[in-house]
Amino acid sequence: MNFLSRTISGTVAGLIVSALFSATVHAAGLMTPVRGNLPQLSIREHHVDVVIEDGYAITTVEQVFANPHDDALEAIYSFPVPQKAAVGEFTYWIDGKPVTGEVLEKQAARDLYEQEKAQGRQAALTEKDEYRTFDISVYPVLPNNDVRIRLVYIQPVHTDLGIGRYVYPLQEGGVDERRMNFWTYNSTVEEAFSFNLQMRSSYPVDEFRLPAHPQVMVQEQSPQDWRLSFGNQQAKDSIEEGDTGGQVLASHNLDEDIVVYWRHAQGLPGAVDLVTHREEGEKRGTFMLTVTPGDDLGLLEQGRDWVFVLDYSGSMAGKYQTLVEGVREGLDKLSERDRFQIILFNNGVREVTSGYVPVNQQNVERYIRELEAITPDGGTNLYAGLQRGYRLLDADRPSAVILVTDGVANVGVTERKDFLRLLEKHDVRLFSFVMGNSANRPLLEGMATLSNGFSVNVSNNDDIGGLLVQAADKLKYESYRDVEVKFSGIKVKELAPERIGSLYRGQQIILFGHYWGDGPAKVTVGGKVLGENRTYTSELDFPKVMERNPELERLWAYAAIEDLQNRIDYLGTDADSRQAITDIALEYDLVTNYTSMIVVAEDVFEAQGIDRSNKTRVEEEASARKQRAAQPVKAHRQDSTTPAFGNSSRAYPSNGAGSVGLFGVLLLLPLLLLTRSRRA
Amino acid sequence: MLTMALCVAAILFHVMPESVRELFYFDAGQLRAGSLGGLVFSHWLHVDWPHLAWNVAALALLGGMLELQSRALFCASLMVGTVAVDVLLLSPLSEVERYCGLSGVLNAVLGCLLYVVWLRTRSRIVIAVAALALSKIMVEMVYQESLFTEIAWPPYPAAHLAGVLAAVILCVIVHWGLSAKGNKTKGLRIGGLTIRSTG
Numbered sequence: 095m096n097f098l099s100r101t102i103s104g105t106v107a108g109l110i111v112s113a114l115f116s117a118t119v120h121a122a123g124l125m126t127p128v129r130g131n132l133p134q135l136s137i138r139e140h141h142v143d144v145v146i147e148d149g150y151a152i153t154t155v156e157q158v159f160a161n162p163h164d165d166a167l168e169a170i171y172s173f174p175v176p177q178k179a180a181v182g183e184f185t186y187w188i189d190g191k192p193v194t195g196e197v198l199e200k201q202a203a204r205d206l207y208e209q210e211k212a213q214g215r216q217a218a219l220t221e222k223d224e225y226r227t228f229d230i231s232v233y234p235v236l237p238n239n240d241v242r243i244r245l246v247y248i249q250p251v252h253t254d255l256g257i258g259r260y261v262y263p264l265q266e267g268g269v270d271e272r273r274m275n276f277w278t279y280n281s282t283v284e285e286a287f288s289f290n291l292q293m294r295s296s297y298p299v300d301e302f303r304l305p306a307h308p309q310v311m312v313q314e315q316s317p318q319d320w321r322l323s324f325g326n327q328q329a330k331d332s333i334e335e336g337d338t339g340g341q342v343l344a345s346h347n348l349d350e351d352i353v354v355y356w357r358h359a360q361g362l363p364g365a366v367d368l369v370t371h372r373e374e375g376e377k378r379g380t381f382m383l384t385v386t387p388g389d390d391l392g393l394l395e396q397g398r399d400w401v402f403v404l405d406y407s408g409s410m411a412g413k414y415q416t417l418v419e420g421v422r423e424g425l426d427k428l429s430e431r432d433r434f435q436i437i438l439f440n441n442g443v444r445e446v447t448s449g450y451v452p453v454n455q456q457n458v459e460r461y462i463r464e465l466e467a468i469t470p471d472g473g474t475n476l477y478a479g480l481q482r483g484y485r486l487l488d489a490d491r492p493s494a495v496i497l498v499t500d501g502v503a504n505v506g507v508t509e510r511k512d513f514l515r516l517l518e519k520h521d522v523r524l525f526s527f528v529m530g531n532s533a534n535r536p537l538l539e540g541m542a543t544l545s546n547g548f549s550v551n552v553s554n555n556d557d558i559g560g561l562l563v564q565a566a567d568k569l570k571y572e573s574y575r576d577v578e579v580k581f582s583g584i585k586v587k588e589l590a591p592e593r594i595g596s597l598y599r600g601q602q603i604i605l606f607g608h609y610w611g612d613g614p615a616k617v618t619v620g621g622k623v624l625g626e627n628r629t630y631t632s633e634l635d636f637p638k639v640m641e642r643n644p645e646l647e648r649l650w651a652y653a654a655i656e657d658l659q660n661r662i663d664y665l666g667t668d669a670d671s672r673q674a675i676t677d678i679a680l681e682y683d684l685v686t687n688y689t690s691m692i693v694v695a696e697d698v699f700e701a702q703g704i705d706r707s708n709k710t711r712v713e714e715e716a717s718a719r720k721q722r723a724a725q726p727v728k729a730h731r732q733d734s735t736t737p738a739f740g741n742s743s744r745a746y747p748s749n750g751a752g753s754v755g756l757f758g759v760l761l762l763l764p765l766l767l768l769t770r771s772r773r774a
Numbered sequence: 775m776l777t778m779a780l781c782v783a784a785i786l787f788h789v790m791p792e793s794v795r796e797l798f799y800f801d802a803g804q805l806r807a808g809s810l811g812g813l814v815f816s817h818w819l820h821v822d823w824p825h826l827a828w829n830v831a832a833l834a835l836l837g838g839m840l841e842l843q844s845r846a847l848f849c850a851s852l853m854v855g856t857v858a859v860d861v862l863l864l865s866p867l868s869e870v871e872r873y874c875g876l877s878g879v880l881n882a883v884l885g886c887l888l889y890v891v892w893l894r895t896r897s898r899i900v901i902a903v904a905a906l907a908l909s910k911i912m913v914e915m916v917y918q919e920s921l922f923t924e925i926a927w928p929p930y931p932a933a934h935l936a937g938v939l940a941a942v943i944l945c946v947i948v949h950w951g952l953s954a955k956g957n958k959t960k961g962l963r964i965g966g967l968t969i970r971s972t973g
Binding site: 761 | 859880897
């Protein structure tokens, strides 16, 4: 039967993911050096407010750090970098008044912070440690006193197979040994903790789910307006008047990611959505285009070769046996037409199988036994593992490489450009499963994109089964390759991302850009499916003035910076790209690898000649947020009149309904007549 | 009459608020989380009014006919149909994450009805209906489309096949009982129905 073979191939990659999570957890928190005699500060309050609307999420984190000791201390708070998060606001309460930070080049910001600290003046600094963490330094936290800070970041939000996912990352993967050896983390919120999320979706939402936080209170105002909340007792006491408190817990530790899923209503059409921002009098506007294709990709029927490239470095120690169990389950589901090989890597490479072996019970049992006998240890020579996997590919058969890792490449070849060049030599899709918040996501995502595969980020608190279904669904279907988006009728430039690559069933295209002029235009989305060109067209309307979403400017800037960073990673550091990133970050006030956000007293900003551009931007954004909250949910669909994808609904996780239908009912009539006539 | 009560139940399920109905779909994610209600109730949920209308019409006709012959066999066919579709949905062969609808179970009822009517009438019409029903399932499985019916969710015709297989198993068991020594002449009594082989 068709559905037998169709099911098997796609399920394998996803099953592996289910095997991965029982790692030692390192959390976000206040850091204190392991060696030395500095006393620990405490986190008194931690409040998270998230608003998801118009295709992006705005996360506001407000914290109070307390110093119960007799000396002034410096607070250093570290948390994992949220995916595609543009940090645009950092506020520190100086003398009881909130002061918004400004972005400077990284070293200049650090120098100013140290200068203020040396003089005993109040200062705060947010820095980005590449893909790993955002680090916030605050000085001084006075004896028996506390300090309050607020951080705001924005992220584009997408849905995949009609399911949206938001992660507030708190867990660290425990892969940075140097850092772990140097710092201890205090992750306990001693008084109030709260998490509130408001969803204002232009498409109706059926359901919300927080797999690791079942205590959450979910309120449906309407199918397009939802509120979620939970917190501890103190938070409840402090927010009770606002009536937003969810079910309460006794205490809270910042050691678990908060993962939120939502599911769009069934039967929604494929659609083209456009959100724009343009100040009155500005020649240039900014837009975010979201394309949700119709469900028109066919099922694949062929048998395949599967190469499992599995990390067995030391950081996998707590999860390796579960990984083996996942591989067993995956192999059990392979078709007998498929072949597989298993490659392990740590400091070196180990072939568990000698090349490809056919799928049969005997082989599966044999190689699982071999995997079970192995003990994980050592570093992570990712390059060597992948290189071996690619060297053993058979060009005559369709193949896929499944990479599972939780870490960073730290042995052998570690330069990203070398990885990308390795993949460029082979036309084989790489599907990477990136575990935790500390893995080198830019590297793993870059490789997957270049190979026309995809990358799945997995939190320890994810619904692994749900991710499994999503991944398996994609691999079962055809995909678009060489996807291009073209505009006509209006001048559109500076698109980000520059390259879209492949698009799998259920995925959306999210594209940022600038436009000049206004009025009607057309967008054409094209791609190749099994070598055949397919295009879809939609009318667009670019407004002359639209001041609803000023955050789009920062989202564009972040996407443009990502493109530049990719170029640096691929071609090597060049001064021009680095300067371009710095210039964009300074213009749009973003924290990047090369820029940081500093808060000092207003008179110090003035004395240093630092322009308060971010203060103005933050005020505009806050004002826009307030206005949006007072308005009804806005629809952004552009192709309502002439649907770009015809009558095709968007792709969902495999739903099925049993219907007898008209034909089935008609079929019963002869039986009815027969039984009646016999009775007569 | 049981059939009428079940038709009413299906309609009542449909008019419940969506937030309540959500709890009763067959949902692999919910099942993994330990919520088992979907195994039973998903068969009585429908995604939209056309879906409900055709399935309830079929239930009224099939149930009406089989219940008149044997309520016990009708109940047995509902149960084995439910189990068979659930087994399919839970198996690695399943392609769906969420499922609802009565048609898989109804195919088990149809199979049993055909068997009973065949024993009583030996009419070629029964064979023709069985052939058409199987052809319908095969066509739907190949083209992954419902014949002459549009509903919001894609069809899952494999559930129909599961229902038919359940009916075959049930009828084989009944037939084995019928063929057993002592039942050949006096027939096999199932509920209110005494089945005798006329062959």
